Amino acid sequence: MEKHIRLPLTRELARTLEAGDTVYVTGTIYTSRDAGHKRMCEALERGEKLPFDPQDATIYYVGPTPAKPGQIIGSAGPTTSGRMDAYAPRMMEAGARGMIGKGARLPEVAEAMKKYDGVYFGAIGGAGALLAKCVKACELIAYEDLGAEALRKLYVEEMPLVVIMDSRGGNLYEEGRAAYLKQRKKEKE
Amino acid sequence: MREIKASRITDVIERLCIQANTRLPEDVKEALRQSREKEDWETAAGVLDQIIENFEIAEKEEVPICQDTGMACVFLEIGQEVHITGGALQEAVDEGVRRGYEKGYLRKSVVKDPIRRGNTGDNTPAMLYTEIVPGDRIRITVAPKGFGSENMSAVRMLKPSAGLPGIKDFILEAVETAGRNPCRPVGVGVGMGGTFDKEALLAKKALMRPLNTSHPDPFYAKLERELLEKINAFGIGPQGFGGRTTALGLNIETMPTHIAGMPCAVNMSCHVTRHQTEVI
Numbered sequence: 001m002e003k004h005i006r007l008p009l010t011r012e013l014a015r016t017l018e019a020g021d022t023v024y025v026t027g028t029i030y031t032s033r034d035a036g037h038k039r040m041c042e043a044l045e046r047g048e049k050l051p052f053d054p055q056d057a058t059i060y061y062v063g064p065t066p067a068k069p070g071q072i073i074g075s076a077g078p079t080t081s082g083r084m085d086a087y088a089p090r091m092m093e094a095g096a097r098g099m100i101g102k103g104a105r106l107p108e109v110a111e112a113m114k115k116y117d118g119v120y121f122g123a124i125g126g127a128g129a130l131l132a133k134c135v136k137a138c139e140l141i142a143y144e145d146l147g148a149e150a151l152r153k154l155y156v157e158e159m160p161l162v163v164i165m166d167s168r169g170g171n172l173y174e175e176g177r178a179a180y181l182k183q184r185k186k187e188k189e
Numbered sequence: 190m191r192e193i194k195a196s197r198i199t200d201v202i203e204r205l206c207i208q209a210n211t212r213l214p215e216d217v218k219e220a221l222r223q224s225r226e227k228e229d230w231e232t233a234a235g236v237l238d239q240i241i242e243n244f245e246i247a248e249k250e251e252v253p254i255c256q257d258t259g260m261a262c263v264f265l266e267i268g269q270e271v272h273i274t275g276g277a278l279q280e281a282v283d284e285g286v287r288r289g290y291e292k293g294y295l296r297k298s299v300v301k302d303p304i305r306r307g308n309t310g311d312n313t314p315a316m317l318y319t320e321i322v323p324g325d326r327i328r329i330t331v332a333p334k335g336f337g338s339e340n341m342s343a344v345r346m347l348k349p350s351a352g353l354p355g356i357k358d359f360i361l362e363a364v365e366t367a368g369r370n371p372c373r374p375v376g377v378g379v380g381m382g383g384t385f386d387k388e389a390l391l392a393k394k395a396l397m398r399p400l401n402t403s404h405p406d407p408f409y410a411k412l413e414r415e416l417l418e419k420i421n422a423f424g425i426g427p428q429g430f431g432g433r434t435t436a437l438g439l440n441i442e443t444m445p446t447h448i449a450g451m452p453c454a455v456n457m458s459c460h461v462t463r464h465q466t467e468v469i
Contacts, residue, residue: 035306065253065296074294075253080337080370102337102428103370124236124428125337125372126461127243128256147308148256148296160239162232162430173369176431180230181424 004158008056009098014117017163019170023121024158029058029100031152033079036143037087044094051142051151058098058121059091063148065128073138073154075128078102081120085109092116100161104173113167120165122172134159191268191325193469195276198265198329201467202285202315205331206261207293209465210253213244216399217376217462220437224374233432237374240427240460255372255461258295259333261286261315262393268324283313298336318390332397332464338371338457344389347451356381356453357416363455364420364436369429376400376458377420377439382446391442392456397464400438409441427460437462 001020005013007027017023030052032040040050061081065074081088081101088099089112097118102125112118123131137155144150164172213221221244225237247254263282267273273281290297290312299314301307316334343363347355364377380391403410417439426432437460446452 063256063296063298065256065258066294068252068294071252074296075247075256077256079257080340082370102372104368104429122428122430124239124243126255126459127239129247129250129252129254130239130243132252133246147310148298162428172431173429176232177424177426177429178431180233180426180431180433183230184424 007058007098009058009119010056011097011117014097014119014167017119017166019163019166019172019175021163023161023163025121025161026157026159027155029060029098029154029156031060031062031064031154033061033063033149034083035146035149036151037084037091039143041087041090044090050094052153054091055095057096058100059096060154061099061101064132065148067138071132073132073135076132076135077128078123078125081105088112092118105165110165110169110171113165114169117167119163119167121161122164123159123161131159190272191270192272192274193327195273195278195281197469198273198278198281198327199285199288201329201469202263202282202331203289203292205329205465205467206286206289206295206333209331209333209463210258210293210295211251212248212465213254213461214399214464216401217437217460218244220400221374221460224434224437228432228434230426230432232430233426233434236427236430237434253295254463255335256296257298257335257337258290259335259463260299261290261312262332262334263315263317264330264332264397265317265319266322266328267319268326269321270325271327278319279314279317282315282317286313286315287311326468328466328468330397330464330466335459335461338375338459341367341371341457342392342455344385344452344454346385347453349449349451351451356451359453360416360455361419364457365423365425367457369425371457372459372461373425373427373429374434374437374460376437376462378456378458379439379441380454380456381441381452382444383452385452387444388452388454389456391444392454395440395442396456396458396462398440398442400440404441404443406443409443413439413441
């Protein structure tokens with residue numbers, strides 16, 4: 001189903017989303033990848049606050065290219081999410097419900113998603129120039145020394161995403177392939 | 190001896206780093222467009238439309254196709270009649286990468302140390318591969334390599350007794366288990382023969398051969414077609430959302446090997462398979 005949603009990703013909103021939905025997302029999201037997640041989880045372990053309020057937040061796994069003069073952000077497509085699997089359950093526990101990336105996740109992440117009503121969205125991997133067009137504002141908020149991996153606050157409009165995994169255990173990677181193969185088999189018979 | 194100044198190599202590499210990251214090779218564009226024509230699964234067709242729109246925007250606006258502007262893999266085929274003057278070769282190459290990644294607003298994605306990390310800040314050093322060839326020219330290729338796909342590559346030292354079925358199983362297994370991590374549709378580079386290190390290099394070189402070409406030996410040309418067909422029957426599809434287009438092309442490069450071995454390497458790429466070449 002095609003849906004247009006506005007963030008923050010509340011528990012109620014998250015529950016309406018299903019694996020396979022095409023979702024156009026508008027609102028504030030935060031960028032972080034390997035090194036940023038490591039630092040945030042270390043901060044949580046020490047009982048410190050995160051650089052942004054994680055409640056109902058959505059994190060985009062991305063390390064953009066530097067913006068050219070006149071650009072809000074450089075090319076900004078998703079990175080492989082699996083590298084954040086070690087941190088994702090802790091981030092969901094802190095309240096961050098939404099994740100945007102690409103690629104498979106571990107069962108631990110799927111379990112945490114069920115517990116906290118998490119949603120894993122896919123953006124088109126390798127479509128960095130196209131995805132940058134949805135970013136209307138970009139502000140560096142922390143970990144500037146990490147360069148492309150620094151924490152940024154973005155405002156996105158109608159960002160085209162697909163729900164890969166939902167809070168009920170639905171998984172487009174499994175269902176999409178199976179549906180395609182079933183159709184092929186039917187055609188052959 | 191023909192003299193070529195190191196600074197000239199720097200200039201060419203600076204230009205190629207920017208070009209390669211903003212412009213897809215024609216054969217990759219063509220493969221994407223043809224795959225879109227053949228794709229009959231709706232979600233998959235929609236994904237391919239976005240991928241095509243993306244490279245068109247990148248080329249028109251001169252921005253990176255993908256935010257992972259990669260490690261700069263630089264291949265130099267140096268004519269044996271050439272004498273490089275005015276500086277060390279690796280430094281000249283690194284300077285080209287440094288300037289290209291700075292001027293082209295490309296992402297700096299290289300860390301100083303595999304375990305202790307720390308960004309080098311300028312995307313150097315380049316991964317430099319040199320070959321001495323006949324002639325008095327230098328053929329320079331820059332192939333930025335992203336790590337979403339690089340991480341999903343595989344090498345295996347197969348036993349000769351595994352034969353053709355063993356080779357096929359290994360390649361298909363490597364491409365299938367890479368699953369959804371590399372940005373599909375992928376390019377698959379296969380290297381066979383040589384030694385442990387040579388097979389991997391052959392696999393990387395295979396990715397630079399245009400996707401619409403075949404291995405000169407009909408035996409391997411047939412194997413390329415057969416494996417590509419099998420991969421595109423996996424149903425994984427663009428981005429792994431299901432569909433026909435799992436891979437754009439599969440190229441095999443081969444060389445002689447030891448009586449006791451049958452090395453095989455699979456270097457995964459993505460739909461942003463980049464390389465640009467200039468001859469000086």
